[in-house]
Amino acid sequence: MLTREFIELNLYTFGKEFVDTLIPLLVAALAGGVVGLERESHNRPAGLRTHVLVCVGSALLMRVSLAMYDIVLGTGFGNGDPGRIAAQVVSGIGFLGAGTIMREGATIRGLTTAASLWVVSAMGLAVGAGLYMQTFVAVILVMLTLKTLSRVENRIFGHAAYRSLVVQVMDSPGKLGAVASVCGRWGYTIKNIAMRAGPFPGTVEVRFTVKPEGRTGDMASLIADLMSTEGVISVTEEEI
Known part of the structure; x- marks a missing residue:
């Protein structure tokens, strides 16, 4: 017959183990979620859920690795390697990252998202190893990189930066030429174009990549001019 002390001891052990497991996995979910939300806001193929799953999975695998290492040391046989x-x-995260990289004409999209998945997996491993401060600092640096460095790049290298625009336009003759004419007027050269049926009947979605010639490109003015063009329904700029 089980004694009260035995039951209380087992409940305490279970509760402690549960908390010790829950905390790192929750921290991993939070760290991955912060980065994933930023990617989700840019409509990336790997967004909030993907980043959370990668980070939590990495943390769990790291916990398993450390637990197996302790088991091996406890037996006294063999040499364990938690790494x-x-x-x-x-290595495995590379396959997932490759699925986010797409080539469209002269541009390659998804490299930043692939890199964010890789660094999120590293965060998960750090959390699983109990390195919470390192993970916290990494989250801050990653968010600063994703949020601010793109603006710095555009400011410093704006003359060489490719930009991606998605234009919803009425499906009628001459509209594509009108869009191209507006781009040229504001100092942008169209590098590649992709078209498909728009979300509404009688509309076309035109997705094209432009590059400013010299420093004459003015994206805000270009978008405003496109919006005032007859037949244009909407214009949105996408991250490359």
């Missing part, structure tokens, strides 16, 4: 599973996580 083996972590190494496989870093």
